[in-house]
Amino acid sequence: MASVRTAASTRWAGVPVSRRKDERREMLVRAAFRLFGEQGEAALTVRAVCREAELHTRYFYENFADTGELLAAVYDQQAAALADVLARALEEAGPDPEARTRAGIRDVLRFISDDPRRGRVLFAEARGNEVLAARRRAAQTGLMDGLIAMGRGPELPVVIAATMFTGAMTELAQQWADGRLGQDLDAVVDHAVALSLAMHATTTERLADDQSRP
DSSP states (O other), X not given: OHHHHHHHHHHTTTOOHHHHHHHHHHHHHHHHHHHHHHHOGGGOXXXXXXXHHTOOHXXXXXXXXXXXXXXXXXXXXXXXXXXXXXXXXXXXXXXXXXXXXXXXXXXXXXXHHHOHHHHIIIIIGGGTOHHHHHHHHXXXXXXXXXXXXXXXXXXXXXXXXXXXHHHHHHHHHXXXXXXXXXXXXXXXXXXXXXXXXXXXXXXXXXXXXXXXXX
C-alpha cells in the first residue's frame, strides 16, 4: 500500500486540487467497468477496484458510499455513451421512418458488439442486480416517453405500441449481448426493422380507424 501512496503523490503533482477528485472518480469508474464488464458483479469489491485503479481505498470513499453507488455511475456512463451514439445515428438517418429505425437498431447492437462489456453492464447483468435493474427501468421509461412524444400524443394505440417496442428492443439487446442471436448483425437488423415497421403500420391504421369513428 505504501507504493500506492507514493505513486499517488507523484501522480497528482501539479494537478489542481479542484481536478483531483474528478480525475480519481473517473479512474474508479473505469476500473469498475473493466472488472464488472469482464468478470461480473462478484469481482466488484472496494479493494479490487482500488487495486485496479491503483488508488488508496480512502479515495474510493471520497467519491462513493459503496460499490452499489459506483456501479450506478458505471451504468450511467455507458448509458450516456449509448444515448450519444443513438442520437447521432438518428440525426444522420434523416426523417425517413425506416431509415431512422434501421440506424437506431443497427447502432445500438453495434455499440454492444464493439465492446461486449457494455452489454454486460447495460443489459445482461441488469437482470440480477437491483441497482442496474432500477437504472434500466428508468431508461426504458425514458425511451417509451420519447416514443410517445414522437407519435401523435398519448392515444392508447401509441402508448401500447411504444410499450411493446421498448420492451422488445431491450430484450433484443439482451439476447444480442448474450450471443444468442448469432453473429450476423445485418440479418438481425433486417428482421428487427421489418417487425418494427409492421408494428408502426398497424398502429397508424388503428389510429386512423379510431379517428374516423363518429
